[in-house]
């Protein structure tokens with residue numbers, strides 16, 4: 701699980717069976733079992749992705765927020781079809797007349813009102829998402845410029861600056877932009893920031909298109925010590941924002 705394009709891909713599948721339908725929701729998490737009766741036969745108004753979050757909007761305006769982090773996944777099964785994952789790993793099951801949509805192993809499942817979500821310091825106030833129609837580059841630059849003393853490789857992972865960028869994307873975006881992950885945001889020129897946005901949009905689009913094929917947009921991720929595809933210099937790796945990142949010390953200045 702690594703980024704917004706995959707979440708949007710899942711959402712497109714989920715919309716077909718959940719959006720506009722009455723569903724029964726079964727929580728297999730003890731902390732949410734108390735609210736289960738209120739979701740026994742609820743209408744789903746909208747299923748959407750924002751960055752790496754799944755947001756399922758109910759007709760009573762509550763929102764079920766799900767984040768898969770590194771471990772979670774979704775499956776859609778026809779009624780009666782056998783599951784390829786153990787039910788013990790299921791966190792939430794959506795029952796419709798014809799299907800079960802199941803989220804497995806997701807560490808984050810929260811039922812919130814719109815106000816609670818909006819005010820939540822961790823899950824609310826997300827930055828613009830390049831795959832949503834409300835994406836605004838102006839908003840991205842505004843949020844980016846609010847972080848002048850942070851390193852760009854760190855800031856690209858900040859979901860409140862740009863939503864949906866995961867570790868692989870931040871590495872490849874900066875490689876294509878020819879900018880070293882250790883550069884401070886405040887040191888970037890206007891053109892460098894535009895170049896970063898260009899590659900954000902481009903790589904989100906390429907990943908979305910190559911969802912079921914070999915992902916040809918990945919150049920240097922997990923290629924430490926191997927030659928840079930542009931210049932042949934050994935790709936270096938280091939830890940940044942708690943994750944391993946990769947860069948070409950020659951191309952990325």
Ligand SMILES: [Zn+2]
Nearest residue numbers: 928931948951
């Ligand atoms: Zn290079």
